[in-house]
Every structure is written in C-alpha cells, then in structure tokens.
Amino acid sequence: MGVMRDRAVHLLSRLSFGPSEAEVERVLAEGEDNWVEEQLAPGEESDPRMKEALTNFQTLDMSTPRLYTWITEDFEGRRGNELSAEERQAEREKRRIPKGELTRATFLRSLFSSRQVEAVLADFWRNHFNVSFTKGGPADFLITDYDREVVRRHALGNFPEMLMASAKHPAMLHYLDNHLSRKPPSKQELAEIERRERRRTDSREAGEQAAEIAAQRGLNENYARELLELHTLGVDNIYKQKDVIAVAEALTGWTYDGRREGSWGFRFRSEMHVTGDKRVLGRKIREDRDKGGVGEGEAIVEMLADHRGTAEFIAMKLVRLLVADQPPSSLVKEVASVYRKTDGLIPDMVRTIVKSEEFWSPGVVRTKFRTPLEFLCAALRATDAEVQEVNRCLTALRDMGQPILHCDDPTGYYDVAEAWLDPGVMATRWGFALDLATGKVKGVEIPVEFFDDLPQGIPRLWQHHLTNRLLPGGAGQRTRNALSTVTDEYLKKTRVPDSRELGPQLVGLLLGSPEFQQQ
Amino acid sequence: MTISNRRDFLKSATAAGLIATVNPFERALFAMGRRPKGPRSIVCIYLRGGADWLNMIVPRDDDEYLAVRPTLAMNDEDGLVQLNRDWGLHPAFQSLEPFWKEKQLAPIVAVGSPHTTRSHFDAQDFMEFAAPGNRTVRSGWLNRYLQESQVKDASEFRGMAMQELLPRSLRGEFPVLAVPSGMDRNKGAKTLNRFEEFYGDGPVAGKMPGQMSGEMERPEDGAGIVESGRVTIETLRRYQEILAKGKTDVKYPDGRFSQRLAAMAKVLKAGEGLEVAGLDYGGWDDHANQGGAEGRHATRLKDLSDSLAAFCFDLGSKLDTTTIIVMTEFGRTVRENGNRGTDHGHGGGMFVLGGGVKGGKVYGDWQGLKAAQLYQGRDLQVTTDFRDVFHTVLDGTFDFKAPKGFFPDYKPKKISGMY
Numbered sequence: 042m043g044v045m046r047d048r049a050v051h052l053l054s055r056l057s058f059g060p061s062e063a064e065v066e067r068v069l070a071e072g073e074d075n076w077v078e079e080q081l082a083p084g085e086e087s088d089p090r091m092k093e094a095l096t097n098f099q100t101l102d103m104s105t106p107r108l109y110t111w112i113t114e115d116f117e118g119r120r121g122n123e124l125s126a127e128e129r130q131a132e133r134e135k136r137r138i139p140k141g142e143l144t145r146a147t148f149l150r151s152l153f154s155s156r157q158v159e160a161v162l163a164d165f166w167r168n169h170f171n172v173s174f175t176k177g178g179p180a181d182f183l184i185t186d187y188d189r190e191v192v193r194r195h196a197l198g199n200f201p202e203m204l205m206a207s208a209k210h211p212a213m214l215h216y217l218d219n220h221l222s223r224k225p226p227s228k229q230e231l232a233e234i235e236r237r238e239r240r241r242t243d244s245r246e247a248g249e250q251a252a253e254i255a256a257q258r259g260l261n262e263n264y265a266r267e268l269l270e271l272h273t274l275g276v277d278n279i280y281k282q283k284d285v286i287a288v289a290e291a292l293t294g295w296t297y298d299g300r301r302e303g304s305w306g307f308r309f310r311s312e313m314h315v316t317g318d319k320r321v322l323g324r325k326i327r328e329d330r331d332k333g334g335v336g337e338g339e340a341i342v343e344m345l346a347d348h349r350g351t352a353e354f355i356a357m358k359l360v361r362l363l364v365a366d367q368p369p370s371s372l373v374k375e376v377a378s379v380y381r382k383t384d385g386l387i388p389d390m391v392r393t394i395v396k397s398e399e400f401w402s403p404g405v406v407r408t409k410f411r412t413p414l415e416f417l418c419a420a421l422r423a424t425d426a427e428v429q430e431v432n433r434c435l436t437a438l439r440d441m442g443q444p445i446l447h448c449d450d451p452t453g454y455y456d457v458a459e460a461w462l463d464p465g466v467m468a469t470r471w472g473f474a475l476d477l478a479t480g481k482v483k484g485v486e487i488p489v490e491f492f493d494d495l496p497q498g499i500p501r502l503w504q505h506h507l508t509n510r511l512l513p514g515g516a517g518q519r520t521r522n523a524l525s526t527v528t529d530e531y532l533k534k535t536r537v538p539d540s541r542e543l544g545p546q547l548v549g550l551l552l553g554s555p556e557f558q559q560q
Numbered sequence: 561m562t563i564s565n566r567r568d569f570l571k572s573a574t575a576a577g578l579i580a581t582v583n584p585f586e587r588a589l590f591a592m593g594r595r596p597k598g599p600r601s602i603v604c605i606y607l608r609g610g611a612d613w614l615n616m617i618v619p620r621d622d623d624e625y626l627a628v629r630p631t632l633a634m635n636d637e638d639g640l641v642q643l644n645r646d647w648g649l650h651p652a653f654q655s656l657e658p659f660w661k662e663k664q665l666a667p668i669v670a671v672g673s674p675h676t677t678r679s680h681f682d683a684q685d686f687m688e689f690a691a692p693g694n695r696t697v698r699s700g701w702l703n704r705y706l707q708e709s710q711v712k713d714a715s716e717f718r719g720m721a722m723q724e725l726l727p728r729s730l731r732g733e734f735p736v737l738a739v740p741s742g743m744d745r746n747k748g749a750k751t752l753n754r755f756e757e758f759y760g761d762g763p764v765a766g767k768m769p770g771q772m773s774g775e776m777e778r779p780e781d782g783a784g785i786v787e788s789g790r791v792t793i794e795t796l797r798r799y800q801e802i803l804a805k806g807k808t809d810v811k812y813p814d815g816r817f818s819q820r821l822a823a824m825a826k827v828l829k830a831g832e833g834l835e836v837a838g839l840d841y842g843g844w845d846d847h848a849n850q851g852g853a854e855g856r857h858a859t860r861l862k863d864l865s866d867s868l869a870a871f872c873f874d875l876g877s878k879l880d881t882t883t884i885i886v887m888t889e890f891g892r893t894v895r896e897n898g899n900r901g902t903d904h905g906h907g908g909g910m911f912v913l914g915g916g917v918k919g920g921k922v923y924g925d926w927q928g929l930k931a932a933q934l935y936q937g938r939d940l941q942v943t944t945d946f947r948d949v950f951h952t953v954l955d956g957t958f959d960f961k962a963p964k965g966f967f968p969d970y971k972p973k974k975i976s977g978m979y
Contacts, residue, residue, distance in 0.1 A: 122898035126849060129899070175681055218679075266695070410785065440724040440741065449681040462784055463726065464791040465738040467759075471751050472742065517782075523757035554758050555785045 045069060050513040051406050054560040055363045056080065056395070057157035059419025060513065064157070077395055080158035081197060081388040088156060094149045094428075100139040101146055105186045105211070105305035112136055112182060120300075136181045140174050143185050144445045145431050148438075152418050152428065162387065163196040164414070165362055167446075168453025170207045170272060172216040175449050179215055183305070184446060187212035200355055200385030201346035204272060208342050209307040211297035217264035217451060220296035222289060223313035225259035260315075265289035267451045273345040275354035284322055290315040291326060291337040309335035322348070352380035356390065363394050365405045366457045372399040407514050407559045410458030413441035415560065416470060420477060420552045423511050425491055430484025437473045437482075441466055471553040478549030492544035500538040504528050504547055511551040520554045600915065600957050601828055603884045604702060604838045605868075606688070606727055609845030610680065611888040612902050613909030614940065615857060617667045617922070618648045624929035628895040631852065632902070638853040643667070647922050651853050652861035655869035659913060663920030664872075664879070666978060668910040670924045671949060672890060672942040678904035680845070683889035688728035690947055691968045701950055702836040703732030704966060709958065710734070715833030716795050722820040727838045737795050739823075749800055752793050759789030802830045810873045817841050818867035825874040828882060835958070844888060848899035872914060883915025883957045885949070891940050894929055907940030910949055915957055918978055948973045955979070 049068040053060035056077070068076045095101065100108055112135050113120065116128055124132065147167075154160045172187060174180055187210050195203035207213050214220045265288040269280045294314035298304045311333035319326040321341055329336030345351055356376035360368035375397065376390050383389045394400055411419060417434055420426075428434075438444055442461070448454050455461075476482045495503045504524045508516050516524070524547060531543045551557060615632060618640055619625050626633045634640055640648030641657050647667070649656065659665040675692035677683050686692040690701035699707075706719050719736035721727055730736045742748045806826030812818040820839055827834050841864060850857045868886070872879050891908030913919070925943035927933040935941045947967050954960045956979035962972060 129848060173681075177680070442725050449685070458784060462788040463738060464735055464788055464795055465740055466724075467785075467789050467792040468740045468743065468748070468751060468796055469724065471755050472740065472748075475751060475754065520758055526757060550754060550758070553755055555782050555789065558785050559782060 046513070048073065048401070051401070052076075052395070053157075054407070055400075055409070056161060056391075057422075058151045058160060058415060059422040059560070061422040061425065062510065063425075064422075065513075077158075077392065080156065081391060083156045083159060083197075088154055091150065091154050094153055095146055098142045098146060100142050100185060101189070103139075103185065105183060106303055108139055108182045108185055109300070109303075109305060112139075139182055139185050140446075143188060144174075144435060144447075147188070147445050148414075148431050148435060149428075151414065152421055158391070159193070159196050161362075162391070163193050165359075165456075166196055166203065167192050168448070168456070169358065170203070170213065171448055171451055171453035172212045173446065173448050175447050176216050179299070179305075180212065183210075183212035183215060186210075186305075188446075195387075197388055199383075199387060200351075200380070201343065204346050205339070205342050207272070208268065208338070209295070211305055211307065214264065214295060214297055214307075217267055218261045219264035219292055222261035222264070222293050222295075223259060224290075224293055224315040260286070260289050260293065262286065262289045264295075265292055268292075268342075268345070271451055271453075273354065274348065274350040275357075278354065279348075279350045280322060283320075287319045287321045287326075288341055291319045291321070291334075291341050294334055295338055309333065311335075346385060349377075349381065352377040352385070355385070356380055359390055360394060360399075362456050363391070364397075364400055365408060366410075366459075369399045372397050407556070409456075409560050410461060411558055411560050412454065412456060412461060413438055413443040413470075414445070414454075416441075416558065417473070419557070419560065420474065421485065424477070424487045424548060424552075426477070427486050427488060428484065429486075433483045433485065437469065440469045470558070474552035474557075475549040478545040478552060480545070487545070487548070489541060491548075492540045495540040495544060497540065500532060500540070500543060501528065503540060503543060507544065507547050507551060511548065512554070512556045514556070516551075516554065516556055520551075520556060523554075524550060598881050599831065599833060599835070600881045601834055601883070602702070602836050602915070602953060602957050603824065603828075603882060604727070604729055604836065605884065605886045606684075606729070606838065606840045607844045607864075607886065607888040608680075608684070608840055608842040609888070610683070610890045610892055610904055611844035611908070612846055612850065612857060612892040613669070613888070614891060614894060614902075615850075615852065616650050616653070616861065617669050617909045618650060619926075619929065620646055620648050622929060625894075628929070629852075630896065631900045632850055632896045634853050643922060646926075650858065650861050652858045653865045655862075655865045656913075659869070659872060660920060663918065664914050666912040666917045666919040666921065666923055668912065668923040668944060668949060668975075669926050670907045670940050670942060671910050671944040671946055672907045672940075674942065674945055676906065678890065678906075680889060680904075685728060687887070687889055687946055690950055690970075694968050697968055699732030700727070700729035701967070702729045702838065703734050703736060705954060705958070705960060706734040706736070706836065707732065708963060708966065709960060716791065717798070717827065717832040717834045719836045720824075720827065720834055721838045722824050723838075723840060727840055730836065730838045735791065737791075737799075739796070739799065743796055743800065748796070752797055752800075755789065756793055759786055759793055798832070799827065802826055802832065806830060808874060809876065810870050812870040812874070813863060813866045815863055815867070817863060818870060821867050821871040822874065825871055828875060829878055846892070846901045847897070847903060848901040850896075850901040868913070875914070879914040880916060883917060883953055884911070884913040885953060886911040886913070887946070893938050894934055894940060895938065905939035906935045907942040910946070912949065912953060912978070915953075916979060917953075917956065921977075923975060923978065944975065945970075945973070948975050952978050 046065065046069065049065045050060050052068060052073060053064055057064060100111065103111060112132065116124060116132060151160050151164060167188065170192065172180065172184055174184060191203065191206045191210050195206060262285050266285050269285060269288060270276045274280055294310045296308055296310055296313070298306055298308045314334035316328060316334065318328050319337055324344065326337050326340050353373065357368050357373045360373050360376060364372065372394065376393050379390050379393045399405070417437060421428065435445065443454055477485065478487065480486060495506055527546055527550060528543065531546065532538060615634070618634060620636065620640065626635065634651065636642065636648065639651035641651065641653050642648050643660060656665060673683060673686055673692045675686050677686070688700050689697045691697035702719065719730055719734060721730050721736065721738045724738055724740050726736055726738045803823055803826055806829060808822050808825070812822045824837050824839065843860060846857050849855065868884065875882055887910050888908055890904060890906055892902035892905040894905070897903055927941050927943060931937050933941065947970050951962060951967065951972050952975045954962060955974070
C-alpha cells in the first residue's frame with residue numbers, strides 16, 4: 042500500500058460514499074488536488090451512469106404545479122369527497138409515485154453519481170435543512186422541487202442563498218408549520234367570530250368557545266425556533282426565547298399558494314402579519330411598510346446568514362462531517378473565517394478542510410462511524426455491485442433507522458457514531474452484509490469477476506486480497522483471525538477450492554467487520 | 561371470586577376461542593386479588609396514526625354520538641360489549657370482555673395531551689417523550705425510567721422493543737435492545753454465529769489498525785462498535801434461547817403483531833428481568849371508509865383484541881405483575897367526515913390492563929358530545945392528561961416515584977383509585 046493510495050482512500054472515505062477501486066484509481070491518476078477541484082466545480086459535465094439509472098423516472102424534473110397537475114389531472118378537478126372510493130385509491134397511488142421516485146433517485150445518486158462530493162454535501166444539507174415525507178399532506182409533492190431547487194442546487198453554492206431559498210420554500214414552511222403562523226385575531230375579529238358562531242349554534246357558550254379557539258390560533262414558533270437553533274446559530278447559542286418570538290412575528294405571513302391559486306410558490310400574506318418594529322439579537326428590525334412586512338423576515342434571514350454564530354455553527358458541522366465527531370476547534374475557527382471572508386461559499390470551506398493538517402491527521406483516519414446510508418453505499422461501491430432495483434436497499438435503510446427523506450425530526454439524521462450504536466441494529470447490518478455477498482439482495486449483484494479475479498489456485502491469498510480491497514486500511518488481529526478460521530474450515534472440507542464459494546463468505550464477513558463500519 | 565364467576569369467565573374466554581389449555585389461565589385467576597410478588601413489567605402498545613377511541617370505548621344510547629356518526633356509530637344491536645349503563649366496547653373487543661369482568665381491564669376515556677397539535681409526529685413525540693410542546697426533551701419516558709432506576713449488574717434485558725427500531729418512548733441514553741426482524745429464525749442465529757469471532761468477547765483494548773502510522777493503538781477507535789456488536793450478539797442469542805425454550809400456552813391469531821406479542825410473552829415468562837417492552841401497531845389513520853361494527857377499523861380492532869387476549873392468557877399469573885398500556889397520539893373528530901372516516905382530533909382513550917390495576921371501571925371525566933362540550937366544537941375535550949396515566953402506572957407498577965423534572969413542566973397527579 043503506497044502512501045498515495047492510502048491518502049486517496051482516506052479522501053474518498055470522507056468525500057464520497059465510499060471508495061471504489063475505480064474511483065481510487067481516478068484520484069491517483071488525476072492527483073488529489075485536481076480530483077478535489079473537479080468535484081467542487083463539476084459544471085455541466087454529463088453523468089452517463091446516473092442518466093441511465095434515472096431513465097424511467099417521470100417526476101424528478103417537474104415543477105410543483107406540473108407535478109400537482111400530473112397527480113390530479115385524471116380526476117378533472119374533482120377532489121376529496123367528490124371522488125369515488127376507487128378514484129381516491131388511484132389518487133393515493135399516484136401521489137406515492139413522486140415520493141418513491143425521489144427516494145430512489147436520492148439513493149442512486151449517493152451510490153453512483155460521479156459527482157460524489159456534491160452527493161455527500163447534498164446529503165449533509167438535506168439533513169441540515171430537513172423536511173420529511175412523514176409530514177404527509179402536500180409534502181408528498183412539495184419535496185421534489187425542494188430537493189432539486191434548494192438542496193441540490195445550492196449544495197456546492199453559498200450558504201446564505203440556500204438559507205433564503207429554504208426559508209421561502211413551501212416544503213419548509215409546511216414542514217415547520219410557518220404557513221399556519223399568524224397574528225392573533227384582534228378584539229373586533231374575535232367579536233365577529235363569536236357573533237357568527239352564536240348565530241350558527243344559537244348558544245352563548247359555543248360562541249365564547251369559538252372566540253377562545255380563535256385567540257389560540259396565532260403565532261406558531263416552530264419554524265422560527267428551528268431557523269435559529271438548527272439552521273443558523275446552533276442550540277441555545279446567542280439567541281433567547283424573546284428572539285424566537287420576535288423572529289416568529291417577523292415571519293408571520295410567510296406562507297405559500299396552494300391548490301386554489303395553483304402556483305404552489307412562496308406567498309406573503311400581509312393580513313396574517315404582525316406589524317410593528319421587531320427586536321432580534323439586540324438589533325432593531327424596522328417595520329417594513331413598503332412591501333407590507335415581508336422585508337422584516339428577509340432582513341432577519343440575511344442578518345442570521347451574516348452572523349458570526351452561524352459561520353461557527355456551519356463550520357463546526359462541516360468539520361464534524363468530514364473530519365471527526367469531536368471537531369478540532371482550530372480547524373473550526375479557520376473554516377468559520379473562510380465562511381465570513383467568502384460570504385459562506387461552500388466549496389471554499391470544503392477545500393479549506395481537505396487541505397488542512399487536521400483532515401490528514403493519523404488520529405482521525407478511519408474513526409468516523411458509517412451511518413446506515415454510508416454503510417450501504419460503501420458496501421455496494423466497494424464490491425462494484427450492479428444494481429437493478431433498490432427497494433431491498435431502501436428497506437434495509439428503514440430497518441437500520443435511516444429511511445431516506447423520512448426523518449421526522451427537524452434535526453435530520455445525525456452523522457455522529459453515538460446516534461447509531463443501539464444494540465440490535467448491528468445485526469441488521471450483518472444480515473445485509475451476508476445477503477449482499479451471497480447474492481440474496483434482490484436486484485443487486487456483485488459481478489462474478491470480483492471473485493474470478495482472485496488468484497486462482499492460491500486460496501490462502503484470497504482473504505488477503507479481499508481485505509485489501511474492502512478494508513484498504515488493513516484489518517485488526519481479531520478480524521484476520523476470524524477470516525482465517527473461515528478459510529481453514531472451507532479448505533478442510535473442500536477438495537477443489539472455488540473462489541465463487543469462499544469469496545462471498547469472506548466478503549460478507551469483511552462487510553460486517555468492525556473495521557468496515559468506520560471510514 | 562366465586563367458582564361460578566370463574567366458570568363464566570372461562571366460558572366466555574373459551575367462546576372467544578383463545579384458550580388452548582386451561583391451566584395457565586386458572587393460575588392467573590388464583591393469583592388475583594392480592595398484590596403478587598416478583599419482578600414487574602410495563603408493556604407499551606402504541607397504535608400509530610391516531611386511533612379512533614370513540615368507536616373503541618363507545619358511549620351507549622348517546623343520541624349525539626348516533627347523530628354525528630351516521631355510518632360509523634354502533635349501538636347494542638350491533639353487538640357492543642356492554643361494560644355498564646353508559647359504556648360499551650366495540651364488538652371486535654369481545655375477546656377482552658373476560659378481563660373487564662375480572663376487573664383487570666381499565667378503559668380511560670377523554671385522555672390525551674394538553675398540547676393541541678394535530679400533527680402525527682409532533683403528537684407522538686410529545687407523548688412518547690412525555691413533554692408536550694417541549695422540543696428540547698429527546699428521550700422517551702420509559703427510557704428515562706430505566707435511567708433513573710439503574711442498579712449495578714442489572715439484566716441486559718431491562719428494556720426491549722419487539723421490532724427493528726426503538727419507539728420514541730424507549731429511545732435515550734439507556735441502552736435498549738431493538739430486535740431485528742428474522743431473529744426468531746434459524747438464519748438469525750447463523751448470522752450471530754458468523755460474527756461472534758469479530759465482536760464476541762468485547763473490545764481488545766480497542767485494537768483497530770491505525771493505517772498510515774503503522775499499527776498505532778488508539779483505544780477510542782472502534783471500541784464502541786465492538787462493544788455494541790458484543791451486546792447485540794449476547795442479548796440476541798439469549799433472546800433466541802428464550803424463544804426456543806419458551807412455551808406458548810395459547811393459540812395466538814396469525815399476523816405480525818400477535819406473533820411479536822407471543823415472543824414478548826416468552827421473554828416476560830422467562831424471568832429475564834424485562835421491565836419495559838414496546839411494540840407498535842400501525843395503520844390507525846382512518847380518514848376514509850373506516851367502517852363501524854365491521855370494516856377496516858373493526859378488522860384491526862379484532863386483531864388487536866384477540867392478540868392482546870391471547871397474550872394475557874399466555875402470561876398466566878405473570879399478567880398480575882405486567883401492566884399493559886394501549887395508547888395512541890390523539891383521538892379523532894367526533895363527527896364523521898364526508899368519506900365515512902374521521903379526521904385528526906384531540907381527546908382519545910387508553911386501556912390499562914393487568915398488573916394489578918383496579919379495572920372493571922371506566923376511568924376519566926366524560927363531558928359528553930354536545931357541540932358546546934367539545935374542544936374547538938369538533939373534538940373530545942382532554943380531561944385526563946396522559947402523563948397522569950404514565951405517572952400512575954409507573955408508581956402502581958414499580959413503586960417508582962418520578963423525581964422532579966422527570967415529567968418536565970408537569971405537576972404530578974395520580975388517577976385516584978386506579979391501584
């Protein structure tokens with residue numbers, strides 16, 4: 042193992058979904074720096090393998106109005122109660138298609154895209170700005186556009202633009218309930234509601250109750266809090282509860298056009314907006330009279346993007362992703378200063394990390410635990426697996442607790458080890474590793490060459506070759522012993538050793554070994 | 561309990577087709593009436609999707625109920641299991657009737673969350689973390705119990721989910737085993753055997769190869785992984801032994817939910833120190849074509865009921881030390897919608913079953929179904945905070961007095977007379 046090869050493996054362990062033989066060769070041929078630069082600015086370069094994998098997908102490129110029309114056009118504008126039971130069933134099934142396609146495409150991109158750095162960062166931002174299909178309702182058809190126009194478009198762009206794009210996207214406003222957030226009704230409005238209810242129900246009590254309900258329906262702090270806590274400053278960093286409320290007030294009226302209007306785009310509704318000056322993080326946000334109030338929220342999002350706390354938080358998370366669960370503070374500082382100098386240019390921050398001493402420190406090499414998604418992709422990439430169908434992989438991800446685009450929590454999935462080490466879950470990895478190696482994962486196959494290329498006639502060397510291939514950093518003593526045991530047992534009972542028999546056994550064990558769980 | 565009582569009980573249970581052998585069942589009966597000794601457990605069954613409790617614990621002869629649910633409502637003629645003058649259970653709950661008669665089943669009406677969310681995931685979070693509206697709490701109430709009551713050298717089986725992933729109520733710092741699918745089969749055992757040599761006897765002082773710097777030793781590397789792997793193998797193997805050795809004394813219905821309950825019963829009966837166990841039952845979001853006495857909802861209820869009844873009979877005397885709670889994230893709208901279903905509502909219901917609970921009585925403060933009595937004019941009022949139930953059950957089961965802050969922003973209140 043040459044030093045250059047070790048370096049390429051480490052680079053690909055962090056900046057791709059796992060080293061494959063071909064990609065290692067590519068890095069060695071192009072040189073680290075060239076590979077990194079090309080990945081950071083992939084341009085419009087075509088990605089034939091991806092293109093082929095996504096040939097039969099219909100909905101990925103659709104705008105939301107187009108997608109909504111596509112789902113509903115069979116029913117000529119009738120919806121809900123106007124549909125027969127069969128039609129409702131048909132509609133439900135059609136609504137599932139964009140979800141399924143985006144989920145599969147997201148997995149396939151992680152797995153096969155030649156733009157691996159983009160895929161890694163897209164996954165990172167997808168979790169940072171998490172939305173989820175589990176929210177239901179319009180999430181079914183809003184996330185297709187969100188993932189394309191917010192997450193992937195800006196994955197290698199700049200952070201402030203991505204932040205603003207997420208803040209104005211219907212998928213985010215819906216996911217974190219901001220579309221419901223409004224100024225509490227005034228006394229007159231309350232009186233009006235009360236009158237109406239009393240007329241309707243002819244009951245004084247009901248009228249009063251209706252008023253009480255209306256009074257409750259007001260500010261929803263959900264998005265405002267996550268904007269501060271998860272998207273920009275970090276938990277309990279700098280902001281206080283009164284800032285959350287002020288931000289929530291400024292963002293009242295940030296909602297989206299729905300079915301009636303048809304555009305499914307961002308819409309500011311001034312009638313829901315809390316007027317007046319706001320005070321956020323000690324700064325006065327002047328009432329926006331020109332545009333009816335939307336400018337206050339915009340000013341706050343820009344102020345947050347510009348905040349030193351945001352630079353530090355984003356830097357910390359990027360370093361944690363690419364270097365270590367305990368991010369070295371020296372590097373975090375450096376990356377934060379790059380953020381501030383470049384107004385949040387993501388490629389510049391990534392480049393700073395990759396060129397840092399900390400990134401290459403022996404103390405961090407192969408110490409990051411692979412999340413289920415990283416494990417699955419790494420296993421398939423390392424074995425050159427041919428993939429016809431991904432459903433079984435997606436089920437495995439669900440069983441390991443990381444179903445794609447289905448993370449309930451606004452935190453997104455964690456990229457640190459402790460989140461994934463519950464007892465029991467490991468057995469699911471082992472089961473998948475053995476199934477993959479022995480051809481029992483439906484639609485996925487390790488090509489026979491993978492085993493045929495082993496030095497025929499020298500079965501004692503197979504273990505060594507496969508270890509080099511799957512654990513390029515080497516195997517520990519215990520793993521080596523365990524593999525030898527399997528080889529010995531096999532050779533004892535076999536007269537003519539066949540690499541297509543022993544090979545898969547060894548591969549299954551290597552993929553399930555402690556070493557392979559790390560990158 | 562008189563003999564004739566017991567005979568009735570047996571008769572109705574046999575009629576429900578649940579008892580394969582009478583013995584374990586008789587044991588359960590003899591054990592009743594005093595607080596039995598021995599390790600105690602809570603089994604938490606979560607109905608995901610917001611189950612329609614109003615059609616599970618049904619107000620009898622309630623004109624409002626019949627009026628607002630033209631296609632869903634049921635009355636005595638539909639075969640409601642009659643509990644008392646005011647209440648009946650859905651006809652599909654027939655197999656649970658014996659437990660009501662033996663005062664082991666305590667239905668609770670109008671119970672739910674003080675938080676008004678109608679979002680599935682918020683409501684489930686808030687409930688399973690037992691912290692309505694508080695997004696900073698990220699550990700489950702049952703996990704917090706395990707943390708608070710830790711002792712040295714405790715069983716590795718204190719907490720367990722009979723499914724691939726932990727329900728939120730069991731997530732948290734205390735390690736809880738999630739049983740991967742297929743572990744009850746031969747293949748599962750083989751998988752564990754294959755990896756034993758890799759993980760089997762724990763970390764070797766964290767020896768993982770350090771590349772680029774030679775065989776550098778870094779104790780922190782991989783130790784957590786190897787340890788997690790070791791615990792996985794040890795506990796799952798023990799689990800498999802229990803399954804292989806354990807006997808199932810009754811016939812469970814077919815289906816995933818009941819098969820998992822059967823496995824859980826074996827673990828409970830094995831006396832391995834299982835204190836809290838969780839199991840989800842999905843699919844309760846009946847927005848359309850819910851059905852009344854028959855139909856989709858009823859089919860699910862029958863499976864739930866027959867599975868639970870089989871589980872209880874299977875537990876035998878162990879039922880007296882095992883509290884089963886059946887819950888969901890919110891109730892549904894009182895009025896049925898235009899699709900013969902119901903939408904997300906507020907107040908719901910719960911069952912507490914076994915474990916010495918004083919059943920045979922419907923708990924909860926019922927305000928009625930008149931529009932003016934409803935929450936926001938459409939849903940059941942919540943008159944019992946679900947945390948009252950959790951608090952009462954933790955104390956009633958484990959004599960566990962929740963320390964301050966265990967339930968954040970909550971003033972502990974017991975449900976009187978429940979234990």
